[in-house]
Amino acid sequence: MNARDVETKTRSWLFTPATRPxxxxxxxxxxxxxxxxxxxxxxxxxxxxxxxxxLGNLLSQPFSSTAALAVRINTPNSRSGLDDLAALLDAEFQPAFIVIPKVEAAQTVLQVEALLREVASDARVVPLVESRQGIAVLPEVLATASRVAAVMFGAGDYAGDVGVQPASFALSVARVQISAACVASGIRAIDAPCFEIGNSAALEHEIGFAAANGFDGKAAIHPSHIGPINEAMTPDAAKIDWAHRVIAAAREGAAMVDGRMVDEAIAREARRVLSRA
Structure with missing residues (x-):
């Protein structure tokens, strides 16, 4: 299966330290x-x-969970990142996704993909965009890499890179730039976690902005955020019905659904809707 057509639901991504098995x-x-x-x-x-x-203990057997497994490595441009990759490549079983932090060059992603091919791993990659340079190279990453399943925004490091506060408008601009690049390439966009764990209003605001601006999912650092994320990122019944009809029309070569021309862009939108259903 091509990484761009991955069917795994990816509305909510829950971080947990590897040291807390x-x-x-x-x-x-x-x-x-x-x-x-x-x-x-x-x-x-x-x-x-x-x-x-x-992590090696975890990957010594198939991951038994309704959740898909991802691993965030250290940057491949560091010794720790190279050690992480070596541990992953030597593991008996592979995660579904490898999250690559601090991506600022397409070559970084391409090198990880090459290593995965070398060991016949089916793992897909999730570049983490955390800087101005990361946003600048994102179109090149999406045009050249073949295993990108999603792109994740790293809001904390991005705020530090551009010298703004976490609630700054600059972060909203960055989010829109990332989602626009992802939508254009048919790749899922995943928003950064809300760091205000006990602030339901802040969480609701962030989820609402992400859902309204082309994001397909959102990361979380606390389990209490998962329910609201899933609810906001799940399309309603009417949207799901529309998506099914578009996909069926595309297969049959039909030209119109609800007055809209069924071209590749519309079919891609329908696939993204169903990926969150």
């Missing part, structure tokens, strides 16, 4: 579509080796 089995019951086992920011430098060992 007791949490790995909780993503499914929490309702998360994807569990991200984090080797990067959630793990202190002195615990990186322990984190890789815990």
């Amino acid at each position: 007791e949490r790995f089995a909780k993503a499914g019951p929490a309702g998360a579509d994807v569990l991200i086992v984090d080797l990067e920011d959630a793990v202190r430098p002195e615990e990186k080796t322990i984190a890789r060992r815990q």
